[in-house]
Amino acid sequence: MKLTRKYFLFWAITTLPFISFAQLPCGTEDPISSKRFSQEVLENEWKDLNSGSRQMPRIFMIAVHIIRSTTGTLGISEGDVLDAIEIMNTLYEPANIQFEICSPINYIDDNTYLETTTIEGQNLVSNYNLPNFINIYFIPKVLNPSGEALCGNASLPNNFTINRRIFVANSCAKNGSTFSHEMCHFFGLLHTHSTTGGLEYVERINCQSRGDGFCDTPADPELESNNVLNCQYIGDDYDPVGVKYMPDPSNLMSYAPKSCRTKFTPQQYSHMNLISKDDNNYFYEACDLADLSLATSMPDVINLEDFSTFTIPFIVTADNVQNRQIVNFEVSIIYSPSLDENIIINFTLYIDKGSSTFPIPIHINALNIQNFVNASKVIIKIDTKNEIQETNENNNALCFTIKHNYAKNKTSLIFPNPTKDYITFYLTNDKISQFQASIVDITGKLVMQAVIDKQDRNFIEKIDVSELKQGMYFLIVELDSKTQEVQKFVKL
Ligand SMILES: [Zn+2]
Structure with a gap:
């Protein structure tokens, strides 16, 4: 058979x-x-x-x-x-x-x-x-x-x-x-x-x-x-x-x-x-081995004197990279007290096989970031979605605390000063109210006026003064017809 x-x-x-x-x-x-x-x-x-x-x-x-x-x-x-x-x-x-x-x-x-x-x-x-x-x-x-x-x-x-x-x-x-x-x-x-x-x-x-x-x-x-x-x-x-x-x-x-x-x-x-x-x-492509890390020479507290651009220098190091790969990179700010996070920079890095370093200065233009006055931290992260298989994933983020020192012991500030086109007016006090803001020239003549709706301890606004003639001006802030702040600035 x-x-x-x-x-x-x-x-x-x-x-x-x-x-x-x-x-x-x-x-x-x-x-x-x-x-x-x-x-x-x-x-x-x-x-x-x-x-x-x-x-x-x-x-x-x-x-x-x-x-x-x-x-x-x-x-x-x-x-x-x-x-x-x-x-x-x-x-x-x-x-x-x-x-x-x-x-x-x-x-x-x-x-x-x-x-x-x-x-x-x-x-x-x-x-x-x-x-x-x-x-x-x-x-x-x-x-x-x-x-x-x-x-x-x-x-x-x-x-x-x-x-x-x-x-x-x-x-x-x-x-x-x-x-x-x-x-x-x-x-x-x-x-x-x-x-x-x-x-x-x-x-x-x-x-x-x-x-x-x-x-x-x-x-x-x-x-x-x-x-x-x-x-x-x-x-x-x-x-x-x-x-x-x-x-x-x-x-x-x-x-x-x-x-x-x-x-x-x-x-x-x-x-x-x-x-x-x-x-x-x-x-697919999960087969990405690398040891990534972030390092900076900056102290972890950033003291800001004004709202212009500031730079955070740092270095990305990639070691033992098995395959050329794309790594996601993110810079975000954390607001206080809400702890809301706002991603302000997002890009990808190409990392080649082997070892490499990338010095990447991050330029942050505070004036372009909404509500920056309430930003308390800047966080820089690499491989935010954990796409890379790493031996150590704890060194993929840097955190900086922001100290807002714009007015130091003052309650208001104008910058840049002198200016050609814009001024930024910063006001900080406990009053939550509608203020009247006026710009007068050296002779006392009113040239601009607006209502400031201050809903927070800190208020900041960018004002277009490009139409003003050259000369010295005063920005006067009033509440209930009482003068609160006077700041002088020069239009070039
Ligand atoms: Zn079979």
Whole structure:
């Protein structure tokens, strides 16, 4: 009797736990439904991928977890992991996707996980998954719920991103195809023999809605060692309308022997690329390692004598930068007593690989900032959205306290003085009221008049005096016809 894998599987399930089984290719199961793109979308994506406008590869961040025994044995070597990633990166080039390890390799020395089933797998994920990484676990033995050894399995795209992971059995990690196969599941690809949506026929009539959803992968009755010889299909299976299957054992998403699986099709590549920009885009470019810091030679108290421009010199240092990247940069002021924050400067820095320093003097024009008179702090921040993976994120901000000393012991001030076009009038006292402000010339003639609505302890206003003739003037502030302040200024 010919033992097919399916028959054997049935027998193994019914007689567990006494049977141990030869390794199955993959434990990633068909979903009830899967995301599909139309043939037109897939074809256009492939054209884009191969056009001159092709962009830089999308780099995805990998976290590698290596399971070992409690005494540190039985783990896959770091070199084998790196080799597997290199092979995978070559295969993924046409999809414009690349992978990088961006955290130290995490060794989990615990006998509990040497044979990882569903339950241990869930514990691994909840204990060790790093957010925003593609978490890959290299495990001595990966078992399905029936106790059968698998080469690996992977989470398809879903909403529970923190729980997604790839399990790879050490013995299959080096075969050149399992790792890439599992990563494909992570990017939404199904097996070529998938029956999601129904059985796919050999004739290309339902290839988009049934099976793996691709019309450039032939219908596949499920390959196995018994129906593939020398990487050729030798089976004798027919689809429901009587057409003989002509599957492709070279496709990486088939169950053909690992050594036969060497390629993806254009539609498979297009699908991965589309998912990389969609469901999986939160892993994209997270692979940014750098140590950033801010430093300044300024004391942390800024004594302001007037409302003109002041400058804060400081230096951004970037060390151990793995990839050229864009870093967000922000300067904000904090108001007192409300503690409201107002971002006054916002820009991005390009930081190159390696180490670099950027001396950046920040010029702040107080007169252009609304309500600056109530500003109590200036805060300079880099990487405000925590997009960079850093060893120390506590040195990415500088804080300066602002001391407003405009009038010193006076209650009002005019500056600049002399002036050509504008004066700024500053008034500080406890009175909250409407004041009358008048500008008179040296002869006492009224030339300008306005009502000041002072709603706060501090009042500041910029006044256009460009129309006034050259000469000396007085600004007189009155409350209930009583003079409160007199300030002299010269118009040039
Ligand atoms: Zn699979």
